[in-house]
Amino acid sequence: MQALSPDALIIGGGHNGLVCAYYLARAGMKVRILEARNVIGGAAVTEEFHPGFRNSTASYTVSLLQPKIIADMGLVQRGYRVIERPKNNFLPLGQGQHLLLGGSLEATQREIARFSQTDAARLPAYYAMLDSAADLLRDMALEIPPNIGDGAAAMLTAIKTARRFNRLAPLEQHNILKLFTLSARELLDHWFESAPLKAAFGFDAIVGNYASPDTPGSAYVLLHHVFGEVNGQSGQWGHVIGGMGKITELMAEACKEAGVEISLETPVAKLLVEKGHAVGVRTTEGENIHAPKIVANVGPKLLYDRLIRPADLPTDFRDMMAGYHCGSGSFRMNLALDGLPEFTDLPGIGDHLKSGIIMAPSLDYMDQAYQDARRFGWSRKPVVEMLIPSLVDDSLAPAGQHVASLFCQQFAPALPTGRNWDDERDAAVAAILNVIEDHAPGFRNKILGQTALSPLDLERKFGLIGGDIFHGRMSLDQLWSARPVVGAASYKGPLADLYMCGSGTHPGGGVTGAPGHNAANVILKERSFLSRWFR
Structure with missing residues (x-):
């Protein structure tokens, strides 16, 4: 009633x-x-997006x-x-190289040490810096921001926020200010020397952010993606059953x-x-x-x-x-698969397939993808993240088959020269699948069905203006x-x-x-x- x-x-x-x-x-x-x-x-x-696949x-x-x-x-x-990801991210890098982050700190450091002993040694300090800033975000997430000019109430909130910030050590204050203002590249260049590691961390700076890792302020988007938790574990991501x-x-x-x-x-x-x-x-x-x-x-x-x-x-x-400003430059796909992808740089079935699989080997790759999107409407080599949730949730696909989520970046919210996403969607999908095919040959042959949501589709279906996942x-x-x-x-x-x-x-x-x-x-x-x- x-x-x-x-x-x-x-x-x-x-x-x-x-x-x-x-x-x-x-x-x-x-x-x-x-x-x-x-x-x-x-x-x-x-x-359900394909018969038997959800x-x-x-x-x-x-x-x-x-x-x-x-x-x-x-x-x-x-x-x-x-279900927590056993590893956070897997980056196939080409030429038989890969980077696999997550699990214990020691395991991550061993992996990074294959590229840079210096970076491996600096990792705990980097994590501590992020944790300190993320703690501030966690404290403020359930607070009501003051409206500037609202008198005493705004003043009291501002004082409370200032006191919280002032309790931090000067170095922590310095790092937080940098996180809010620097580009992701500036931040990561300060901490690390290895291009694959900077790519792994820099990816978070462009997720849902129609920008280059060189864009001032993109470091904050990186931080925004790490202030959460799964099952009490800070900074973790997971699959909901x-x-x-x-x-x-x-x-x-x-x-x-x-x-x-x-x-x-x-x-x-x-x-x-x-x-x-x-x-x-x-x-x-x-x-x-x-x-x-x-x-x-x-x-x-x-x-x-x-x-x-x-x-x-x-x-x-x-x-x-x-x-x-609205428009996050994102393109979303779901795939029904007849089998698992086989990545040239790390063959076989393992924890890497239960991770976020990031196909973007460097910050330069991400910047070029953005410049491409600005010029042409989408990158000919976009940034692609793949998750395969059916590996931990067998309710999503028939036995022996799988679903893959593709979250792809650097697609213009509105195409230049008056072009329409309805006319360009298939070409963008082809560019996305080409990237995966480069890393996992034969992947296309495993696709049984798919859905593809351009920025315009995301706006129509979910009311996300310009496809902006952050509103x-x-x-x-x-x-x-x-x-x-x-x-x-x-x-x-x-x-x-x-x-x-x-x-x-x-x-x-x-x-x-x-x-x-x-x-x-x-x-x-x-x-x-x-x-x-x-x-």
């Missing part, structure tokens, strides 16, 4: 929308989620999901299970138990605004749905450029949003009190009773749940204050 008069409407049923809905409902609010697709979960879904459609690996949210929603008790959709399936279960109503196939066409207040939404079917609180789990570009009339927004806010670039000008823009950092924009809970807010992209958690806190604190004031 449809709930009457919801206290809050949430636009979009991705993981952050589910997290926000859960906390609001647990506090006694009537909540309704409006999801455009016929499946809950947003970009974190598991779907895989995570978009988001494909887990690390950043907040432990507090896992515990509060009872996800482990509901069946949440993650059942795919990423298992996370949102269990979140939806928790939400329903808390009383949340979930409406599928209910896309929102427009936000209803009256006298500077968000009062409801209009669906594509023409239904008007009203609620005292509207919470957007869509990106800021989608929300403010497409769902709200320009006349309903202040001019200065429109100007700031016009400069909000907006993760650069210093779009972080913390400036995410998405200055004055709209505390999960609220210029319209009263409108809130944001997606990755376009702090702490940014990835399956973290933190924006949903934090937005719910803002709403509940305001509600508590008003109930005390007017009772």
